[in-house]
Amino acid sequence: MAAGGLRRRLVHLDLKGAPPRASYVVEVLPLLRALGATGLLLEYEDTFPYAGALEPLRAQHAYSAEEIRAVLRLAKAQGLEVVPLVQTFGHLEFVLKHKEFAHLREVKTFPNALNPHKEESRALVKAMIDHVMTLHEDLKWFHIGCDEVYYLGEGEESKQWLQQQENTPEKLCLSHIKAVANCIASSYPTVTPIVWDDMLRGISEEILSESGVPQLVEPMIWDYAADLDVESKGHHLKNHLQWLKVASHSPADVLQGIALTGWQRYDHFSVLCELFPVGIPSLGICLQALKNGGYSEKVKENVEKLLGMSNLETDTFMSTSLGTFPGSNILTLVTQVSFYLRSSIDELLERNRYVTGWFSPYHRKRKIIHPIIMHHFQPDAVSLLSKWNAVVQDLQAAMEQVFHKCTIDEWMEENVHPSLQKLQQVVDDLDKAIKAQS
Incomplete structure (x- = not known):
């Protein structure tokens, strides 16, 4: 002692x-x-x-x-x-x-x-x-x-x-x-x-x-x-x-x-x-x-x-590098979600001038899209969505080892769904607008 x-x-x-x-x-x-x-x-x-x-x-x-x-x-x-x-x-x-x-x-x-x-x-x-x-x-x-x-x-x-x-x-x-x-x-x-x-x-x-x-x-x-x-x-x-x-x-x-x-x-x-x-x-x-x-x-x-963590950040204690302790994969994935999920989606939806200028809520509602503009952000939106869906799937699997379904549902609804649904909605609206054009 x-x-x-x-x-x-x-x-x-x-x-x-x-x-x-x-x-x-x-x-x-x-x-x-x-x-x-x-x-x-x-x-x-x-x-x-x-x-x-x-x-x-x-x-x-x-x-x-x-x-x-x-x-x-x-x-x-x-x-x-x-x-x-x-x-x-x-x-x-x-x-x-x-x-x-x-x-x-x-x-x-x-x-x-x-x-x-x-x-x-x-x-x-x-x-x-x-x-x-x-x-x-x-x-x-x-x-x-x-x-x-x-x-x-x-x-x-x-x-x-x-x-x-x-x-x-x-x-x-x-x-x-x-x-x-x-x-x-x-x-x-x-x-x-x-x-x-x-x-x-x-x-x-x-x-x-x-x-x-x-x-x-x-x-x-x-x-x-x-x-x-x-x-x-x-x-x-x-x-x-x-x-x-x-x-x-x-x-x-x-x-x-x-x-x-x-x-x-x-x-x-x-x-x-x-x-x-x-x-x-x-x-x-x-x-x-x-x-x-x-x-x-x-x-x-x-x-x-x-x-089993290489460098512990004592200000935030968050870490995107993997540790070896039980549940460390949850820490890594939660860190990614906490630091980057909302910001990466907001970056695309609120600060991308093609989205704000040519695919605003007004356009989305009326399924109006300029075919050229679409190419400027549709690939980004689709790849961002698939990247986050993969992270969330990994997190879900990691959490199932440690928690019951009700905990996972609650955590996802609080921390993941609001941002992810926003992105999903834009991708869906894009598809509808493209279909309406053809």
């Missing part, structure tokens, strides 16, 4: 968007270990094989119990500690969107936060925790979420409760966290609950210690700032270097470790963020920097060697 590094380094797998197939997770675990991970923070959301009354929570692509056991077995063999994460307060869209559980919402119309006053809410949370616990052995930690509990205190029952003297939204928040933590303490006495810290940040030390919550939970402090206004992937590295600074100024053992969060969606209803294989180079650099207590050329070389 290098001086200045952080001893616990958990890689967060957020499974509420683009969950990789279990076979891919198994393939990638040894790499995460080699890069410097010591554990996994597994946020199951709707991919857990909930059964019985909780079956509606399961997504179509949920893992089977056997798949989860296989992942956990390998994690153990690799020496990776596993911390499951189950949201128990806010971010409960995956539960509260279902009609069977909608009556447990804090605010009737919003499916994000749980009503903390209902006995049934606590029973639901306990059932979810129990389901997940049954598949996990030897757990030391269990993350109960509790971040971003929006609209807390705004439900009808909360409003009545808050009218009583002494009652405050802070106390309401703390009492629910305490109930969940107690539920774990009584059923699983050797497991410590972890909570995100944001709902606790504004609460005075006095109220916190009176509540008894600090004795029951371990807070996980989150902050993504890099103290620099950058929007590049290098931002993540700078953020981790800041955390190393915090660790070096903290008394030993105050900071247990760090979790490297990789969000696949910001919430259950939002669009996909970055695909996991595309984030691996950035994750690798951050893990190595945390393991080695800082960033250096040596860290960069280690990561390049482990990923």
Whole structure:
């Protein structure tokens, strides 16, 4: 363990968007270990094989119990500690969107936060925790979420409760966290609950210690700032270097470790963020920097060697050269699509004077085309279309190895179809105009 590094380094797998197939997770675990991970923070959301009354929570692509056991077995063999994460307060869209559980919402119309006053809410949370616990052995930690509990205190029952003297939204928040933590303490006495810290940040030390919550939970402090206004992937590295600074100024053992969060969606209803294989180079650099207590050329070389990448661009972490790590072909093809798909099509359709001057929407609608002008851009349009169709076909095949169909469809509809359909439409309109001329 290098001086200045952080001893616990958990890689967060957020499974509420683009969950990789279990076979891919198994393939990638040894790499995460080699890069410097010591554990996994597994946020199951709707991919857990909930059964019985909780079956509606399961997504179509949920893992089977056997798949989860296989992942956990390998994690153990690799020496990776596993911390499951189950949201128990806010971010409960995956539960509260279902009609069977909608009556447990804090605010009737919003499916994000749980009503903390209902006995049934606590029973639901306990059932979810129990389901997940049954598949996990030897757990030391269990993350109960509790971040971003929006609209807390705004439900009808909360409003009545808050009218009583002494009652405050802070106390309401703390009492629910305490109930969940107690539920774990009584059923699983050797497991410590972890909570995100944001709902606790504004609460005075006095109220916190009176509540008894600090004795029951371990807070996980989150902050993504890099103290620099950058929007590049290098931002993540700078953020981790800041955390190393915090660790070096903290008394030993105050900071247990760090979790490297990789969000696949910001919430259950939002669009996909970055695909996991595309984030691996950035994750690798951050893990190595945390393991080695800082960033250096040596860290960069280690990561390049482990990923089989010749030159890692630490500003964008995008790469058109092939690596050898699992899913690296997805990174290469996604890089091509992200950097060149839209720009190459816009270049042709919006900046080519033959298209803008002689085949405008007006001409296209009326199937008017000058036969000579056609030769100036039809071959370009057709070859660009076939080039991108080939790239997209390769990407589709690469993604099928790692993701389920619903993820591939969503990614393609968001990132590929808008531009590709525009180009396809122009090629089709050209054909129609030519036919109309003959």
